[in-house]
Amino acid sequence: MRIYLDNNNTELISVICNRCGKEMKVENGILKEGCFEVKHAFGYFSSKDGQVYHFDLCEQCFDKMLAEFRVPAEVKEARELL
Template identity: 70%
Template structure:
């Protein structure tokens, strides 16, 4: 869960893992810890049609989530880190 200074600002003030509740490190509006950010937009054929679900997971919770997958995630190296 991300919190910003106010509605009209992009300045990040905190990130909390939706899985375990851990407060991730944010300094001067910059997230300084690994975090999985998800935004799922549910469409017409879904029971959640018209809903957008957003959440953040710390790396530990992300690892626990993907460990349950029957088909492993695709992993590749990033060519350029921003």
């Protein structure tokens, strides 16, 4: 969950893991630790058709989620970090 100073989403003031409630480190509007951000809109043929989900997970909760996968996620190294 992301909290901004105003309604224009211009300055990030807080990021909270939706799973465990941990508040992640934010300094001067910049997230300073690993975070898995999800923004997903379900489409046709889903029981959630038209619903948009937005949530954040800290690295520890992301790792726990991946550990539950029956088929491992594909992982590749990034060539550039922006």
